[in-house]
Amino acid sequence: MEQQPVLLMKNISKSFPGVKALNSVDFELRKGEVHGLLGENGAGKSTLIKILTGAYQKDEGQIILNGKEVNITNPRDAINLGIAAIYQELNLQPFLSVAENIFLGREIKSTNNIISLINWKKTKEEAKRILKELGQDIDPSYPVNRLGIGQQQMVEIAKILSTNANIIILDEPTACLSSKETEELFKVILELKKKGISIIYISHRLEEIFTICDRVTVMRDGNKIITLDTKNTNKDELIKYMVGRTLEQQYPKIKTIRGREALRVENLTRKGVFENISFTAYCGEILGISGLVGAGRTEIVRAIFGADPVDYGKIYVFGEECNIKSPIDAMNKGIALITEDRKNQGLILIDNILNNITLSSLVDFKRKILLDYKEMTDKSVELIKKLNIKTPTVKKVVRELSGGNQQKVVIAKWLCKKAKIFIFDEPTRGIDVGAKVEVYNIMNELVKEGACVIMISSELPEIMGMSDRIIVVHEGKITGEFLREEANQEIIMKAATGVI
Amino acid sequence: MLAKTEIQGKIENKKINVKNLLSSAGALAGLIVLCIALSIMSPYFLKIENIMNIARQSAINSLIAVGMLLAILTGGIDLSVGSVLALSTVIMAILVKNFSLNPILGIIVCLGIGAFLGFLNGIMLTKLHLPHPFISTLGMMNIARGLALIITKATPISGFPKSIQYFGSAFIGIIPVSFLLVIVVYIIYHIFLTKTPTGRYIYAVGGNPEAARLSGINVEKILIIVYTLSGLMAAVGGLVLVGRVNAAYPLAGLGYELDAIAAVIIGGASFMGGIGTVWGTLIGSMIMAVLRNGLNLLGVSAEWQTVAIGAVIVGAVYIDVLRRRAEAKTK
Numbered sequence: 001m002e003q004q005p006v007l008l009m010k011n012i013s014k015s016f017p018g019v020k021a022l023n024s025v026d027f028e029l030r031k032g033e034v035h036g037l038l039g040e041n042g043a044g045k046s047t048l049i050k051i052l053t054g055a056y057q058k059d060e061g062q063i064i065l066n067g068k069e070v071n072i073t074n075p076r077d078a079i080n081l082g083i084a085a086i087y088q089e090l091n092l093q094p095f096l097s098v099a100e101n102i103f104l105g106r107e108i109k110s111t112n113n114i115i116s117l118i119n120w121k122k123t124k125e126e127a128k129r130i131l132k133e134l135g136q137d138i139d140p141s142y143p144v145n146r147l148g149i150g151q152q153q154m155v156e157i158a159k160i161l162s163t164n165a166n167i168i169i170l171d172e173p174t175a176c177l178s179s180k181e182t183e184e185l186f187k188v189i190l191e192l193k194k195k196g197i198s199i200i201y202i203s204h205r206l207e208e209i210f211t212i213c214d215r216v217t218v219m220r221d222g223n224k225i226i227t228l229d230t231k232n233t234n235k236d237e238l239i240k241y242m243v244g245r246t247l248e249q250q251y252p253k254i255k256t257i258r259g260r261e262a263l264r265v266e267n268l269t270r271k272g273v274f275e276n277i278s279f280t281a282y283c284g285e286i287l288g289i290s291g292l293v294g295a296g297r298t299e300i301v302r303a304i305f306g307a308d309p310v311d312y313g314k315i316y317v318f319g320e321e322c323n324i325k326s327p328i329d330a331m332n333k334g335i336a337l338i339t340e341d342r343k344n345q346g347l348i349l350i351d352n353i354l355n356n357i358t359l360s361s362l363v364d365f366k367r368k369i370l371l372d373y374k375e376m377t378d379k380s381v382e383l384i385k386k387l388n389i390k391t392p393t394v395k396k397v398v399r400e401l402s403g404g405n406q407q408k409v410v411i412a413k414w415l416c417k418k419a420k421i422f423i424f425d426e427p428t429r430g431i432d433v434g435a436k437v438e439v440y441n442i443m444n445e446l447v448k449e450g451a452c453v454i455m456i457s458s459e460l461p462e463i464m465g466m467s468d469r470i471i472v473v474h475e476g477k478i479t480g481e482f483l484r485e486e487a488n489q490e491i492i493m494k495a496a497t498g499v500i
Numbered sequence: 501m502l503a504k505t506e507i508q509g510k511i512e513n514k515k516i517n518v519k520n521l522l523s524s525a526g527a528l529a530g531l532i533v534l535c536i537a538l539s540i541m542s543p544y545f546l547k548i549e550n551i552m553n554i555a556r557q558s559a560i561n562s563l564i565a566v567g568m569l570l571a572i573l574t575g576g577i578d579l580s581v582g583s584v585l586a587l588s589t590v591i592m593a594i595l596v597k598n599f600s601l602n603p604i605l606g607i608i609v610c611l612g613i614g615a616f617l618g619f620l621n622g623i624m625l626t627k628l629h630l631p632h633p634f635i636s637t638l639g640m641m642n643i644a645r646g647l648a649l650i651i652t653k654a655t656p657i658s659g660f661p662k663s664i665q666y667f668g669s670a671f672i673g674i675i676p677v678s679f680l681l682v683i684v685v686y687i688i689y690h691i692f693l694t695k696t697p698t699g700r701y702i703y704a705v706g707g708n709p710e711a712a713r714l715s716g717i718n719v720e721k722i723l724i725i726v727y728t729l730s731g732l733m734a735a736v737g738g739l740v741l742v743g744r745v746n747a748a749y750p751l752a753g754l755g756y757e758l759d760a761i762a763a764v765i766i767g768g769a770s771f772m773g774g775i776g777t778v779w780g781t782l783i784g785s786m787i788m789a790v791l792r793n794g795l796n797l798l799g800v801s802a803e804w805q806t807v808a809i810g811a812v813i814v815g816a817v818y819i820d821v822l823r824r825r826a827e828a829k830t831k
Contacts, residue, residue, distance in 0.1 A: 307713070326718075360715045370695040371695050
């Protein structure tokens with residue numbers, strides 16, 4: 001039963017400075033289907049979606065909606081065409097009520113008055129009706145920030161339904177949901193399908209793709225690889241298409257010799273966030289920290305770095321007990337934290353490469369009272385070359401670099417400070433595959449030179465591919481520790497979900 | 501590869517420096533056009549006495565504005581400068597006139613009080629965790645103004661020794677000392693902001709406070725330094741004002757914070773923080789002084805001058821917006 005697709009995207013291309021994000025990509029969506037969009041970080045999924053929702057402009061290609069070519073130049077166009085997206089970060093006004101959020105910008109007015117005021121009674125009734133259609137029993141007058149994340153997502157779906165959207169994009173919708181909330185979401189997705197609404201479902205989680213999707217399109221390095229019926233494929237095949245290369249090529253792990261103790265943490269606790277965290281990391285070793293999103297991994301390393309407070313616990317750096325109260329203390333002990341959110345926490349985006357690289361070590365470039373710019377430039381150029389940062393000049397503004405090069409600037413900043421313990425939090429998030437391998441090679445280089453590397457990652461292949469040793473965190477506690485040889489996907493997942 | 505990057509780095513270094521100059525060039529071009537127009541309209545405008553007059557008239561705002569620039573670079577603002585100017589100068593006046601304090605010590609006390617009030621602004625912001633410097637400095641603006649009125653019983657104090665009048669009214673040759681002071685101060689601040697770690701930290705804190713903190717910068721300390729310096733510069737401006745009119749009065753500096761903000765913004769600094777130069781601010785301050793002077797010469801009333809200044813603020817920033825947009829498009 002071949003039918004005319006609801007949406008056809010043809011030969012879509014898009015480039016950013018230094019990166020070809022999409023290379024002549026085709027995508028087809030049928031009425032009432034749930035279509036999975038699969039690919040690693042940097043594969044081009046988000047870019048494709050942002051073009052569809054008007055957040056980005058395509059360089060080339062056509063978008064055909066119900067047989068007619070359309071021109072989507074801004075988010076408003078997309079909404080008017082019935083295309084709506086729900087992102088990981090929800091787009092709600094936290095202090096406004098559920099009903100007000102649903103009808104924000106399209107308020108229901110009283111019509112018979114001379115001055116048309118908002119008809120709150122009708123607004124609430126309508127909101128209640130839409131939520132009920134979704135099987136949700138949420139009080140429409142409740143402020144959104146007092147709802148759980150799952151319910152907030154339902155409010156967002158209700159908001160989209162009230163605009164009469166017929167194409168809904170869900171971007172990693174289950175990333176922050178509990179398993180019960182996920183089940184609830186799947187029920188709602190089936191409801192939407194019945195109404196003839198088409199859904200593009202983006203996820204990393206292969207199980208979900210098989211549970212909920214009719215078809216799946218795999219993307220890699222900005223290219224569409226293949227579209228398959230989910231019933232005619234299996235996990236291994238999808239992984240093969242996603243990765244496109246062998247594990248060895250993707251994770252260029254080298255063998256190193258474990259050196260002396262670098263960082264030891266004993267009973268580190270921050271009430272309600274993490275409890276009794278104890279582990280040791282060594283020089284010449286990559287220690288992977290695995291676990292689900294929200295397990296408390298980021299909070300633990302932020303506490304070690306002095307960015308967040310702790311209630312009790314001890315931290316030893318190279319065998320010496322340290323009282324780390326701020327990032328300044330941690331930095332002076334040789335610890336570096338390369339945060340997961342480099343744009344907001346790692347870089348001064350409006351400043352240039354030179355100033356970003358030297359930011360933490362400016363004092364080292366001080367001659368009497370003034371800075372020695374020649375030395376700063378020389379050092380920056382040296383690091384740019386060492387880390388292969390692609391830029392014509394040290395004066396390039398960091399905002400204009402690609403994600404991978406931005407990440408390398410952050411690493412360069414800590415190399416410039418001569419850090420000895422490098423904590424990477426999701427080091428390859430949002431950077432393209434080539435740059436990932438470069439980041440892994442930098443880690444290799446670091447441990448080879450005797451540094452200690454700690455790497456948080458949500459990507460199991462990455463954890464298993466690069467770590468010498470792995471600890472697993474679940475709900476603020478360490479639930480497992482494995483050597484590289486003992487580790488497999490199954491036992492790590494068990495520890496990460498608290499099954500063992 | 502290294503050689504290539506290095507060479508390119510050097511070449512581009514120069515190119516970008518030119519570009520950096522150009523970013524305050526909009527304001528500079530505005531200043532030049534304004535001067536040409538005024539010199540055509542009024543033959544007196546280009547006379548040396550008049551130019552020195554402008555130099556003198558712009559001095560107070562220039563001195564205050566460089567402190568304001570620091571606050572705005574961190575993404576903040578200092579609304580208290582006008583009141584800090586008043587309180588620090590009337591305290592000096594009372595000590596010198598009523599308690600026969602040595603005038604040099606009086607000057608030091610004046611500067612010290614300005615710096616101390618600024619320091620308190622910084623403390624309120626960082627230690628009391630008031631959400632925005634708009635609030636802490638708004639409070640200080642009222643507190644300092646009120647105290648200045650109380651201790652003077654709302655009356656001016658006049659007649660000062662030569663040493664106190666020096667910065668406001670003396671000349672070296674034909675050049676007013678106040679303007680020389682501005683030049684010296686601006687050179688010092690230029691070096692401070694571009695060539696010292698603390699100066700660079702100010703940009704970093706304004707560009708991204710969280711990234712700055714996680715880069716091991718003591719953000720609170722930087723903010724306290726910034727507001728202390730802003731208070732100090734208000735007192736320096738006050739010293740010039742007292743010298744010029746030979747009087748200290750509790751309503752001195754009323755509205756000066758707005759002139760200082762205007763100079764910084766006309767000079768191309770970003771209100772979001774992280775972007776701005778001392779030279780831009782100096783040009784901004786000069787534009788305001790030239791405009792007032794020129795309109796005076798042309799016999800335009802004070803009321804209409806205010807309208808003109810307002811239009812220049814909006815116009816200058818709008819031109820900047822257009823420029824940025826054009827830049828973004830060419831990328």
